[in-house]
Amino acid sequence: MKLSRSLILDMSAGPVFHVALLFSAFLLFRGHNAPGGGFIGGLVAGAALVLRYVAGGADEVHRTVRVAPELMLGLGLALAVLTGVAPWLVGDQFLESAKLSVDLPLLGTVKTTTALPFDIGVYFVVVGLVLAVLRTIGGEE
Amino acid sequence: MIVVLALAVGGLYAAGAFLLLQRSLTRIILGIALLGHGANLLLLLAGGASGRAPIVDGSDQAVSDPLPQALALTAIVITFGLTAFLLALAYRSWLLRHDDEVEDDVEDRRIARLGRGKS
Amino acid sequence: MIGLLLLYGGVALLGPALSRRLGARVLFLCLVPHIATLAYLVSAWPRVAGGRSIAESHEWVPALSLGVDLRLDAFGLLMAGIISGIGVAVFFYARWYFAGRSDLGLFAGVITVFAGSMVGVVMADNLLLLYVFWELTSVTSYLLIGIDHQKGAARAAALKALLITGMGGLVMLGGFVLVGRAAGTFSLSGILATPPSGATTTVGIGLVLVGAFTKSAQVPFHSWLPGAMAAPTPVSAYLHSATMVKAGVYLIARLAPVFATVVWFWRPVVLAAGVATMLVGGYRALRETDLKLLLAYGTVSQLGLMVVLVGAGYPDLTFAGAALILAHSLFKAVLFMVVGIVDHAAHTRDLRRLHGLGRRMPLVFAVSVVAVASMVGLPAALGFLAKEAAYEALLHSGNPVVTAAVVVGSALTFAYGARFLWGAFADKPVRKEDDVALEVAAPSPAIVLPSVVLSILTLVLGVAPALGGKLVTSAATAVGRTTELPKLVLWHGFTPALGLSGLAIAVGVALFLRRGSVDRLQSRLALPAGLTTPYEHALSLLNRVADRSTGVMQNGSLPIYVGVILLTVVLLPTWRLATDGRLPSRIEFADSPVQALVALVVVAAAIGCARARRRFVAVLLLGAVGFAVAVLFIMQGAPDLALTQLLVETLALVIFVLVLRHLPEQFPRRSSRLATGLRLGVAGGVGVFVTAFAIIAAGSRTHPSAGDGLVERALPDGGGRNVVNVILTDFRAFDTVGEITVLTVAALGIIGLLLARADGGEGEEPGK
Amino acid sequence: MNVLVPLPVVLPLLAAALSLAAYGRTTLQRAIGLVTMTATCAASATLLTLVIRDGPMSADLGGWGPSIGIVLVADLFAVVMLAVSSAMVLAVLVYAIGSPATGDSAALFHPVYLVLAAGVSASFLTGDLFNLFVAFEVMLSASYVLMTLGGRAEQVRSGMTYVVVSLLASTLFITAVALVYAATGTVNLAELAVRMPDLPPFVRDSLGLLLLVVFGIKAAIFPLFFWLPDSYPTAPTPVTAIFAGLLTKVGVYAIIRTQMLLFQSDGPSPLLLSIAGATMLVGVLGAIAQDDIKRILSFHIVSQIGYMILGLGLFTVAGLAASIFYIVHHIIVKTTLFLVGGIVEQATGTGALRRLSGVATRMPVTAVLFLVPALSLAGLPPFSGFVAKLGLVEAGLAEHRHVIIGVSLLVSLLTLFSMTKIWGGAFWGTADEAAFVNAAPNRSGAPALMIAPTAVLVAASLAVALAAGPLYGVAESAAESLIDAGAYVRLVTGP
Structure with a gap:
């Protein structure tokens, strides 16, 4: 059985998808200070992908995100673990955090901690899981 | 401990346990999900009294215990991942056998018959 | 002396390696340790004659008093002389008996290990070491009796000998440990010099006797020995007449002068x-x-x-x-x-x-x-x-x-x-x-x-x-x-x-x-053929018990497994809670009526989910439970948790729906009333147990929460205002690493399961 | 030392991520696995020698310390387990690479297998109850995937049993964590050790029993064992072998760790001893009833767990030392036996005794590789199993626990009986050349990469017996440090 599809969904999937993705990034970045973070951000992005799936099926998801889920999972995990390992280079403990201030082109100077790359890793893994689900369980008709 | 919440936890566990004792795999998965909800709620309750969200903003109002929240969050996500896997397993089983029931172990049944047959 | 034992071991390893090249002549190689032993015994004779002895000790497991303590006296020398002397004769004989066979490598190795173990038995001065050699002779005897393992009779006879002597050995081990503990030493000579007494010793010696009886084929443990005749003749000549069966006699002889009076x-x-x-x-x-x-x-x-x-x-x-x-x-x-x-x-x-034949081979x-x-x-x-x-x-x-x-x-x-x-x-x-x-x-x-x-x-x-x-x-x-x-x-x-x-x-x-009359008398007295011996009886009883108990315990049904686990959970701790558990004095019913209402919704939806007959209804009710729990989270002051719960619940619903769209609309209905009653009973027990335990556990708290410290340190040290997120990404980031690992693996599992061939995946059959 | 303690977890985890990035490039994935696991072995061995020399170590992850962050604790018990388990993981990895049967699923096998290794290491090292849950989940999730690798129908069926029972156990674990936190306000094991005595005895005991059930499911003790013999035999051989060697032992480890640290009893515990006896008996009777090599061996896992619980149940240094030695011996021997079982299956296409015959004639090397660990498993001298059993007998009789020791000796005989069932059924008898469809044309009947790690493990178990003196000394030190819960607390919280 095919999930029902409406015209409105079809039309809004594109714009809504991009807004949701942006929102997920916003949640990811603000997570350290307000509700949000890598999980929640990743789950929102995942929900956006589901929307895309509802609109266009597994192929649509595949067209939207061309990265293989395995790779995305691997990268996310590697990023999180490497963030944990990095402190060893400066003689700190595994997973020890440091405060950072980064100059970004549009946003100016952003104060954050090394927890951010860690959270980004989390984000990727969550998105990777949703991708994997949609490609496999969602793939069969 | 708030009795109502403890009762809600108990209700979730009871319903989950009931579903877990079924043969239909879908029901078993539902049971695990319900048990998961119960466990997460219990974890949160373990922190003690309710309070303001644990976000540091300078006010003196008592905040709720953040540790169980973090633990519960971790547990929720883990349960989610594994439930997804279990659903995939159920789906695979459906593809192979077109049946939703959990079969008995074949070899075990053979030995059980042996045991009965000789007695 | 340990050198001799090592020589047996070394030759045993060498035998199989050389057997292909040497054929039956490999047995000549096996003569080497026997001749060496004889030479050693001759040289040692002046030092042990007249009741003296030679001792040497090597450490093995001192914590367990297990040491390679060897002692040679004249009795040991007599026994070792028999073992190696008869060994020379039998191995020489075996070389011609087996002439032409080239598969003797294992045989040569095992029989040499056996011979070395026998020498060890009569030289061991540590009871535990004696047991080591003793059991080695049992195992090697098993392999030797079964050397012609293509025949079913040989296999059965080997097993019988192993089980009876092995049983005796284990009983004996228990006896040794009892006696050793009573004596405060495992040294055989020490125990004989200052024998322990008392109930422990009596029991211990009784157990040791059982071991000695089995090995030396005493009634009622004698039946394995005639069976062992399935072995080739050299094995019978060596193990079952000259050496192994004398081990029990040897041990009884050693203990008798002391324990014949100590043990009633x-x-x-x-x-x-x-x-x-x-x-x-x-x-x-x-x-x-x-x-x-x-x-x-x-x-x-x-x-x-x-x-x-x-x-x-x-x-x-x-x-x-x-x-x-x-x-x-x-x-x-x-x-x-x-x-x-x-x-x-x-x-x-x-x-x-x-x-x-007398005429033909005088x-x-x-x-x-x-x-x-x-x-x-x-x-x-x-x-x-x-x-x-x-x-x-x-x-x-x-x-x-x-x-x-x-x-x-x-x-x-x-x-x-x-x-x-x-x-x-x-x-x-x-x-x-x-x-x-x-x-x-x-x-x-x-x-x-x-x-x-x-x-x-x-x-x-x-x-x-x-x-x-x-x-x-x-x-x-x-x-x-x-x-x-x-x-x-x-x-x-x-x-x-x-x-x-x-x-x-x-x-x-x-x-x-009068052998004719004797024959007739014996056949009249003989037990009817086909009567099972106690050994066969025990064996078939064992197999029956094993089948039955396993059939009952291991019945292969998942619901029963789950039921047993849940019952154990409920009964074990409850048994302790019920003995002197009390509910705490300070109990609040609810924070607010709304909270009570939401809690009611949670329970109602959960019960609905458990009762639902249609899959989609059940899944939707599960979702309702999830959302209501999220509301409880918010009321408890956990916005991150609530948000996560909502999102996870939504995604879970989607996955449920994606899978369930393939399955029939209704659940199959097949339960009996009794089964449902049992399920309800167990489930109710679980619910009551968790509720009661939660209230009791929370009521017995005397220490502050670890969470308090986290709140204080989140901003200054963790660099974030959202304490929960700081915990997840910093304080307890290791948990989070584990968590995303689980997600990764779950995703891989899903990929693996569903991208594998849907035809049943026969490609994984080993050997295909 | 800060780097060394987390290394056995971090290395395989990082390697898993890399292996994923190299998804499908089998040679690269193999290289990643071999290099990392070799390094992990080296790290574990270094930890072991350092802990023996200088005493236990701990690492505050994130630099936070016990009441804020997660602490890893490398005490002697933990590093002994770590060293043995990482060696097993490496050996089985080599076997898996050599085994033709794992070829198809290699792309998935490698990353997930490495995750399993990381989860096992984390379970041994963590000093935090909730983190132990997470480590368990890491390990178990990997085990779910490995168990159903390839997705054959029987795997899916037995995988269901396995996954559902494990998930139930995990939920109960969370329940226990929640109740522990509700009663004490912490999940750090050292802090829990300090706070537990303040609880009313019945609360403390009930929490102890609940945790016992939780870990008892993973350890497959009576009456929580039945999932194991149904599920283990269906997985691919390397997977079954590593499960058999390690997973249940992680459960036993957790039982010993929590019972000693949080719920230590003054004298022998009748409950634990009864569980031990029942576990031994049902396991070995189950084994006797079976007809398939892997199923027989699976039931023996259950039976042998009973011995380990027996040593714990005595609550003496001697008993614990015997348990620890037993665990080490059993990990090596049981892994080896499954590897040999896999070799036989690989060569003949079956593990059913009624269809096997004459393996010893056709594959004499394999026969020897089976015989040594089989006799060791039955506790026959002079092998490692004998030393372990002797330790238990002496410890049990020292506490005058005659009945349970009698049971353990009886079970030892029955174990021997069921080993001879395999030996007599599969290895002895007439060899029918046609039955050895896939046998390699050598004296082992299997590819060198399957035989080599098996032989190395057999040699290792012999070495354990030979060096039992010093090793038993290590086990005794580990047992002493377990009895002294205060030492653990001081190590974590500082003097």
């Missing part, structure tokens, strides 16, 4: 077992028509006699026992080798079919006569001296009943000895159906040589008692801790002992001459 039941039990074994063995030997089985029962009988002699704990009896051990090893090895030669030559061991006949003479105790053979010494000692310090039994046993021995010679070699009429043309090939001189040598030894020692006497006397001295011993003498004069010998022989002759 020692003498009655040991003597009863010995006498019974002697008589049962002799009686059965008269019935057998297979020469090898005849010898096997003869061995059983002789082992009984040995136990009677060494088990009483009197020095003069021990002395006679030591002489008998030596004599028996010499004559029984010869007789087994003779059976092998006969079997090879005539392709049968059935005494109903054999006839006229040398073999001659050595057999010498060996049988020794066995039945005719003058000029070593056995006569041993038997005379035995009667002397029995008349001096034995109990009249036992003495009478020994006379009867000796009469039986004479009868089956004569039957053996008659059966194997005599010219006699043969029943028509058995009269198949007997093709007898002449045995090669090499294969007869070892028997000849041993027979000559039997005669030499028999007519020159001084030669062996010194060894036997020293051995008995070492065991009995006394120097007042008789001597082996050829002629005592007309003593009562000689009278008993004569009586036994006379009765034996009568039994042999």
Whole structure:
């Protein structure tokens, strides 16, 4: 059985998808200070992908995100673990955090901690899981 | 401990346990999900009294215990991942056998018959 | 001494490696450690003669008092001499017996390990080490009996021997540990020097006796020995007459002088077992028509006699026992080798079919006569001296009943000895159906040589008692801790002992001459064929119990497994909670009516989900539970948690729907009322248990939450205002690493399951 | 030392991520696995020698310390387990690479297998109850995937049983964590050790029993064992072998860790001893009833767990030392036996005794590789199993626990019986050349990469027996440090 599809969904999937993705990034970045973070951000992005799936099926998801889920999972995990390992280079403990201030082109100077790359890793893994689900369980008709 | 919440936890566990004792795999998965909800709620309750969200903003109002929240969050996500896997397993089983029931172990049944047959 | 043991081990490893190149000649290699042992014993003799000993120690597991503590005294030397001396003869014999076979690598290795273990048994001064060697002989015996494992009978016989002696070994281990603990040492010489007493010791020694009985085939554990005759003849000649079966006799001899008095039941039990074994063995030997089985029962009988002699704990009896051990090893090895030669030559061991062999192989006949003479105790053979010494000692310090039994046993021995010679070699009429043309090939001189040598030894020692006497006397001295011993003498004069010998022989002759009547009597008394022995009975009982219990416990049904787990969860802790659990005094019902209402929704939706008949309804109700729980989270002050819960719930719903769209709309309905009632009972129990435990646990808190400290340090140290997120990404980031690992793996699992071929994935079958 | 303690977890985890990035490039994935696991072995061995020399170590992850962050604790018990387990993981990895049967699923196998290794290491090292849950989940999730690798129908069926029972156990674990936190306000094990005595005895005991059930499911003790023999045999051989060697032992480890640290009893515990006896008996009776090599061996896992619980249940240094030695011995021997079982299956296409015969004639090397660990498993001298059993017998009789020791000796005989069932049924008998469809044309009947790690493990178990003296000394030190819960607390919280 095919999930029902409406015209409105079809039309809004594109714009809504991009807004949701942006929102997920916003949640990811603000997570350290307000509700949000890598999980929640990743789950929102995942929900956006589901929307895309509802609109266009597994192929649509595949067209939207061309990265293989395995790779995305691997990268996310590697990023999180490497963030944990990095402190060893400066003689700190595994997973020890440091405060950072980064100059970004549009946003100016952003104060954050090394927890951010860690959270980004989390984000990727969550998105990777949703991708994997949609490609496999969602793939069969 | 708030009795109502403890009762809600108990209700979730009871319903989950009931579903877990079924043969239909879908029901078993539902049971695990319900048990998961119960466990997460219990974890949160373990922190003690309710309070303001644990976000540091300078006010003196008592905040709720953040540790169980973090633990519960971790547990929720883990349960989610594994439930997804279990659903995939159920789906695979459906593809192979077109049946939703959990079969008995074949070899075990053979030995059980042996045991009965000789007695 | 450890060097010798290592030499056995080394040769055992080398044997299999060289067997392909050497064929049956690999057995010559196995002679090396035996000859080395003999050389060592000869060199050690001056140091151990007259009751002294040599000791050496090496550490193994000091924490468990398990050390390689070796001690050689004259008794050990006598035993080790038998093991290596008979070893030389049997291995030489085996080389010709197995001539032409090239698959002897494993055999050579295992039998060498066996020989080394036997030497270890008689040299071990640590009870635990003794057990190590003891069990090694059991295992190697298993492998040796089963060397012709293509035959089912060999496999069954090997297993029987292993189980009976292995059982005895384990019982004995328990006994050793008890005795060792009571004595405060595991040193055999130490224990014998200052023997422990008391209940623990008594029980311990009782267990050790069981072990010794099984190994030395005493009634009621004797049945494995005749079965072990499925082994090739060299194995029988070596293990089942000269060495392994003497291990129990050896141990009893060692312990008897001390524990015969310390342990109240020692003498009655040991003597009863010995006498019974002697008589049962002799009686059965008269019935057998297979020469090898005849010898096997003869061995059983002789082992009984040995136990009677060494088990009483009197020095003069021990002395006679030591002489008998030596004599028996010499004559029984010869007789087994003779059976092998006969079997090879005539392709049968059935005494109903054999006839006229005495004429055709006179040398073999001659050595057999010498060996049988020794066995039945005719003058000029070593056995006569041993038997005379035995009667002397029995008349001096034995109990009249036992003495009478020994006379009867000796009469039986004479009868089956004569039957053996008659059966194997005599010219006699043969029943028509058995009269198949007997093709007898002449045995090669090499294969007869070892028997000849041993027979000559039997005669030499028999007519020159001084030669062996010194060894036997020293051995008995070492065991009995006394120097007042008789001597082996050829002629005592007309003593009562000689009278008993004569009586036994006379009765034996009568039994042999009236063998027809004896046969008829025995077949009338015989148990009906097909009756299961206790061993078979136990084995089938074991298999039945295993099948039944496993059928009940392991019934393969997931709901039952889950039910048992849940019941255990509820019952185990509840049992403790219920004994003196109390509800805390401070209990609040609800924070607010709204909270109570939401909680009600949660429970109602959960119950609805459990009752739903349609899959989609159930899933939607599950979602409702999730969302309501999220509301509770918010009310409790956990926005991150609530947000996560909402999102996770949504995604979970999507996945549920994606899977369920393929499945039928309704759940199958098949439960009985009883099953539903049971489920409700267990489920209700779980609910009550969790609720009660939660209230009680929370009510017993006295310490502050770890979370308080986290709130204080989140902003200054963690650099974030959202404490939960700081915990997740910093304080307890390691949890989060684990969590995303789980997600990754779950995703991989999903990919693996659903991208595998949907046709049943036969491609994974091993070997496809 | 800060780097060394987390290394056995971090290395395989990082390697898993890399292996994923190299998804499908089998050679590269193999290289990543071999290099990392070799390094992990080296790290574990270094940890072991350092802990033996200098005493236990701990690492505050993130630099936070016990009441804020997660602490890893490398005490002697933990590093012994770590060293043995990482060696097993490496050996089985080599076997898996050599085994033709795992070829198809290699792309998935490698990353997930490495995750399993990381989860096992984390379970041994963590000093935090909730983190132990996470470590369990890491390990178990990997095990779910490995168990159903390839997705054959019987795997899916038995995978269901396995996954559902494990998930139930995990939920109960969370329940226990929640109740522990509700009662004490912390999840750090050292802090829990301090706070537990303040609880009313019945609360403390009930929490102890609940945790016992939770870990008891993973450890497969009576009456929670039944999932194991149904599920283990269906997985690919390397997977079954590593599960058999490690997973249940992680459960036993957790039981010992929590019972000693949080719920230590003054004298022998009748409950634990009864569980031990029942576990031994049902396991070995189950084994006797089976007809398939892997199923027989699976039931023996259950039976042998009973011995480990027996040592714990005595609550003496001698008993614990025997348990620890037993665990080490059993990990090696059981893994080896499954590897040999896999070799036989690979060569003949079956593990059913009624269809096997004459393996010893056709594959003599494999026969020897089976015989040594089989006798060791039955506790026969002079192998490692004998030393372990002797330790238990001495420890049990020292406490006058005659009945349970009698049971353990009886079970030892029955174990021997069921080993001879395999030996007599599969290895002895007439060899029918046609039955050895896939046998390699050598004396082992299997590819060298399957035989080599198996042989190395057999040699290792012999080495354990030979060096039992010093090793038993290590086990005793580990047992002493377990009895002294205060030492653990001081190590974590500082003096």
